[in-house]
Amino acid sequence: MTNLRIGVMYDRDWAPEELPGFARRAEALGVDDLWVVEDLGWTGGVSAAAVALGATERLRVGIGITPAPLRSPALLAMELATLARVFPGRLVSGIGHGVREWMEQAGVAPRSPLALLEETITVVRALLRGERVTVEGREVRIEDIGLVHPPAEPPPVVAGVVRPRSLELSGRVADGTLIAEGHGPRDLERVRALLAKGGAGEDHTLSVxxxxxxxxxxDAVARALHPSTEGHGAWLGRPQEEVFTVSGSARQAAGKISALRSAGADTVVLRFVGPEPLRQVEAVLGAVGR
Structure with missing residues (x-):
């Protein structure tokens, strides 16, 4: 699967202190990416990314995803710039709406989630390019701010979104799009059409x-997946059996990764459930010829 990046997620339920060792072992196995999570009450995405980057030498680390309502775009750009300068070419920053209920719990729910996400991504990307930024938007207000230490190589900023208007937004303002778990090859056809409608060019990446x-x-595989597919099916509004997974034997899993690639995915990030996730990683990489 030439040119396809294969990554693994460090699940939010796994202990933060075990992240460095996991990252090193994943890198040794030949994984391209390690993605960390920022969900309210679990772990901070920027700090987790710093831990993973510092523990490894070549692994690209993705933040999937920082909720725009929780992050000042100026501060987020400062944090990302620091990581991008210390670890050039090894960072991807995902930004999304955040779960509405969580944002309300934190007291940061925006009036217009779409405006906030668009303005946040636009400001963060401009600051990372070394520009001075003034914005008087619906949700974001920035007055003459620039980074003293912008990165020579700005990291990609991708939008973690699902709904049609948000996908169009991503095509319009982001470097790429990150698609949540449960979406299969047929979903990616719709996603790509909406991104193109928003103006995405050929360099707009698609991570899944x-x-x-x-x-x-x-049977053991089905039992292990059941809690995840049941909950995600409810969130996506589709029957549990229609929640796409990369599962089965190593050969079957490799076939599903290939199907995502054929549907337009540039990166596939595997969120493993069940025992011995690194053993599962090794089996998948062997089946895809890595």
Whole structure:
């Protein structure tokens, strides 16, 4: 699968202190990317990315995703610039709306989530390019701010979005789009059409998260996946059996990764469930010829 990046998610439920060792082992296995999570109450995405980058030498680390309402765009750009200068070419920053209920719990729910996301991504990208920024937007207000230490190589800023208007927004303002777990090849056809409608060019990347479980016992694989696919099916508004996963034997999992690639994915990030996730990583990488 030439040119396809294969990544693994460090699940939000795994202990933060075990991240450095996991990152080193994933890198040794040949994984291209490691993605960390920022969900309210779990772990901070920027700090987790710094831990993973500092523990490894070549691994690209993605932040998936920082909720725009929780982050000042000026501060977020400062944090990303620091990481991008210390670890050039090894960072991807995902930004999204955030779960509405969580944003309300934190007291930061915006009046217009679409405006906030667009303005945040636009400001962060401009600051990372070394520009001085003044914005009087619906949600973001910035007056004559620039970074003293912008990175020579600005990291990609991708939008983690699902809904049609948000996908169009991503095509308009982001370097790429990150698609949540449960979306399969047929979903990616719709996604690509909406991104193009927003103005995405050929350099706009498409990364896909996918629940993954690899094993030779189909019943054990199904049992391991069940809580994840049940909850995500409810969130996506589709039957549980229609929640796409990269699962089954290693060969079957490799076939599903290939299908995502054929549908336009540039990066597939596997969110493993079940025992021994690194053993599962190794099996998948072997099946895809890595």
């Amino acid at each position: 998260f996918a629940f993954a479980c690899v094993g030779d016992d189909p």
